[in-house]
Amino acid sequence: MKKDILVLGAGMVGVCTALALRQRGHAVVLVDRQAPGRETSYGNAGIIQREAVQPYAFPREWMAVLRVITRQGNDVHYHPEALASLLPTLARYWRESAPGRYADTVTAYSALIRHCLTEHERLITLAGAQDLVSKSGWLQAYRRQLPFEQAARAATAVAQEHGLDCRILDNAGIAAAEPALLHGTLAGAIHWRDPWTIADPGELVNRYVRLYEREGGIIRRGDATTLKQQGSGWTVTTDDGPLTASDAVVALGPWAPALTKPLGYRFPLFVKRGYHLHYAAEPMPKLPLLDAENGLMLAPMTRGLRLTTGAEFAHHEAPQTPVQLQRAERYASELVRLGAPVETTPWLGARPCVADMRPIVGRAPRHPGLWFNFGHAHQGFTLGPVTARLIAELMDGETAYIDPRPYDPGRFARL
Ligand SMILES: Cc1cc2nc3c(=O)[nH]c(=O)nc-3n(C[C@H](O)[C@H](O)[C@H](O)COP(=O)(O)OP(=O)(O)OC[C@H]3O[C@@H](n4cnc5c(N)ncnc54)[C@H](O)[C@@H]3O)c2cc1C
Structure with missing residues (x-):
C-alpha cells in the first residue's frame, strides 16, 4: 500500500531516504528549514569511505586517553565546560569500545559500509553526477616510521579480512602517487584504493535532490520541531501551511535530539564538531590525504583544497573555537604549497554520533x-543511500537487504 510520508531533514541521509521512498511509489514531502545539503553533508571531506569498516572507537589505552585529556595532539579538542553534561554518554562510548562489544559493532558497521559504493553508484548514474566523482582512493599518511609500520600492518589485516584494496607506499611511492606533495615530510602512507571521492559534497546532495524532484518528490521549507501526532498520522508546519501524512521519518542528523527528546526518547547521542577552510593550493593534490598523526585531512575540491579537522567535543551550538584548524594549517603547509585561504571564516559542522x-x-x-x-557519525555521507534503502524496505514491511537489528532504535529501550 502506498503511503503519504514526511521526511524531516534534507542532508545526505534525508535526501536519500526521500528518494528511496519516492522510487517505491510513495507520496513524499521532504522538509528542511533551509535549502537541502547545506549543513554537515556540505562540509565534510567528500569521501565515500568503502574502507571505513571499523568505526572510530573511544581510545582504551590510558596513555591515549591522557593524551586527549591533556590536549596533546591535534586530532581531539574539547570544551571543558561541556564535559560534565557529556560525561555519561562518553562513559558509555568508552564501554561500547571494549574489545568484545566493539567486535560486534564492527560486524554490524561493515555490513552497512559494504554497500556504499553500489548504492551511491546507482544514484550517481541516475542523477548524472559522474563529473563529481573520482575513483582513485585516498592516502592515510604518517610522518614517523614506527606509527607508519604499525598502521600498515593493521591496514593490511583489515584489507584482507574485508576484501579491500590497499597499497603500502614508502616515501618514494607517495611521491609517485601524489606529485603535489612537498618532498621528504612523510615516512609512508596507506593508499586505500576502493573509496570514491567527491569534488563538491553539497553539489552531490543537490543532484540527488534534482533526481528526487524529477521523480515527482516534493520539497517544502518548514521547522521539523513543529511535528505533532494527529489522529493516526503526523502533521508538520511549513511555509506553505500544515502538512499531514501517515508516516514521518526523522533524518535531522545532529539536530535529531531537538525532536526526539520532547517525544521522550533518551538516546546516547553526542556530536564531534569539525571545521573546514579552503585554500588556493598550487599545485592542487589529486588525492585526499589524512595526516594521521596531526588530525587533519586535505581534500581537493572544486572550491580549493579543503582542510578539515578531527573531533571537537563541545555543545553543538557553542561558538567556534577553531584552534585545531589553526594548528592544522601549519602542519598542512609542511605537506603542500597551501596558498591563501579562500574564505575569511571557517565552516563548522557536527558529526552526529551514537555511543x-x-x-x-x-x-x-x-x-x-x-x-x-x-546518527551516522563520521560516515553519513558514505552511508546515506545505504540506510535509506534499509529504512524504505522496513517501512514497506519487506525483508531488508541488511539485518536491521543492530541499528534498531529499540536497542536503547532500557534507557
Ligand atoms: C569535518 C567533517 C568531515 C567529514 N568527512 C566525511 C567523509 O569524508 N565521508 C563521510 O561519509 N562522512 C563524513 N563526515 C560525516 C558526514 O558529513 C555526516 O555524517 C553526514 O553529513 C550527516 O548527514 P545527515 O543528513 O544525517 O545530517 P545533515 O547533513 O546535517 O542534515 C541535517 C538536515 O536537517 C536540517 N534541520 C536541522 N534542524 C531542522 C529543523 N528544526 N527543521 C527542519 N530541518 C532541520 C538541516 O538544515 C540539515 O539540512 C564528515 C563530517 C565532518 C564534520
Whole structure:
C-alpha cells in the first residue's frame, strides 16, 4: 500500500531516504528549514569511505586517553565546560569500545559500509553526477616510521579480512602517487584504493535532490520541531501551511535530539564538531590525504583544497573555537604549497554520533508511523543511500537487504 510520508531533514541521509521512498511509489514531502545539503553533508571531506569498516572507537589505552585529556595532539579538542553534561554518554562510548562489544559493532558497521559504493553508484548514474566523482582512493599518511609500520600492518589485516584494496607506499611511492606533495615530510602512507571521492559534497546532495524532484518528490521549507501526532498520522508546519501524512521519518542528523527528546526518547547521542577552510593550493593534490598523526585531512575540491579537522567535543551550538584548524594549517603547509585561504571564516559542522557507534535506523518504539534514520557519525555521507534503502524496505514491511537489528532504535529501550 502506498503511503503519504514526511521526511524531516534534507542532508545526505534525508535526501536519500526521500528518494528511496519516492522510487517505491510513495507520496513524499521532504522538509528542511533551509535549502537541502547545506549543513554537515556540505562540509565534510567528500569521501565515500568503502574502507571505513571499523568505526572510530573511544581510545582504551590510558596513555591515549591522557593524551586527549591533556590536549596533546591535534586530532581531539574539547570544551571543558561541556564535559560534565557529556560525561555519561562518553562513559558509555568508552564501554561500547571494549574489545568484545566493539567486535560486534564492527560486524554490524561493515555490513552497512559494504554497500556504499553500489548504492551511491546507482544514484550517481541516475542523477548524472559522474563529473563529481573520482575513483582513485585516498592516502592515510604518517610522518614517523614506527606509527607508519604499525598502521600498515593493521591496514593490511583489515584489507584482507574485508576484501579491500590497499597499497603500502614508502616515501618514494607517495611521491609517485601524489606529485603535489612537498618532498621528504612523510615516512609512508596507506593508499586505500576502493573509496570514491567527491569534488563538491553539497553539489552531490543537490543532484540527488534534482533526481528526487524529477521523480515527482516534493520539497517544502518548514521547522521539523513543529511535528505533532494527529489522529493516526503526523502533521508538520511549513511555509506553505500544515502538512499531514501517515508516516514521518526523522533524518535531522545532529539536530535529531531537538525532536526526539520532547517525544521522550533518551538516546546516547553526542556530536564531534569539525571545521573546514579552503585554500588556493598550487599545485592542487589529486588525492585526499589524512595526516594521521596531526588530525587533519586535505581534500581537493572544486572550491580549493579543503582542510578539515578531527573531533571537537563541545555543545553543538557553542561558538567556534577553531584552534585545531589553526594548528592544522601549519602542519598542512609542511605537506603542500597551501596558498591563501579562500574564505575569511571557517565552516563548522557536527558529526552526529551514537555511543555504540551504530546509526539509529528503524521504527520509533513508542510512536506508530514515526521512523528514525540518524546518527551516522563520521560516515553519513558514505552511508546515506545505504540506510535509506534499509529504512524504505522496513517501512514497506519487506525483508531488508541488511539485518536491521543492530541499528534498531529499540536497542536503547532500557534507557
Ligand atoms: C569535518 C567533517 C568531515 C567529514 N568527512 C566525511 C567523509 O569524508 N565521508 C563521510 O561519509 N562522512 C563524513 N563526515 C560525516 C558526514 O558529513 C555526516 O555524517 C553526514 O553529513 C550527516 O548527514 P545527515 O543528513 O544525517 O545530517 P545533515 O547533513 O546535517 O542534515 C541535517 C538536515 O536537517 C536540517 N534541520 C536541522 N534542524 C531542522 C529543523 N528544526 N527543521 C527542519 N530541518 C532541520 C538541516 O538544515 C540539515 O539540512 C564528515 C563530517 C565532518 C564534520
